Amino acid sequence: MPWKLSTEFTFDSAHIIEGYDGPCGRLHGHTYRVQMELQSDQLRPSVHVDRPIMVADFKSLKWAKKDATEGGLDHAFLNDHPDLGSDTTAEVIAAYLHRETLRRVKASLPAGDDGADLHLKVALWETPESCCEYWE
Ligand SMILES: [Zn+2]
Structure with missing residues (x-):
């Protein structure tokens, strides 16, 4: 894994852990803080550049910081999010960020490239002291 992209961002959201006593x-x-780490064996073209000079466009790792009305998670009520359901623990949100980010990155790959060498790790801080990591 010679290349690793790393980026961090925050988003603000509301939630309820239903049934939590x-x-x-x-x-x-x-204010959730997210760190995305994407590792790759090779460089690729992106939707914005034709030559194989990138692991991925950094923008493709930061979609979740967009406003909820634009498909992101900022200023969302997470329990209403169709892909999260009513369980909005840091563990569930981190797994969703991993699944959706990898889906978006792989959707932008050239035909015939399954992105099998791409490995993503998501770290999600729910508070400055408490973090959940998810990777496969
Ligand atoms: Zn909470």
């Missing part, structure tokens, strides 16, 4: 069971919000 404590403060997390009440409506509240977080």
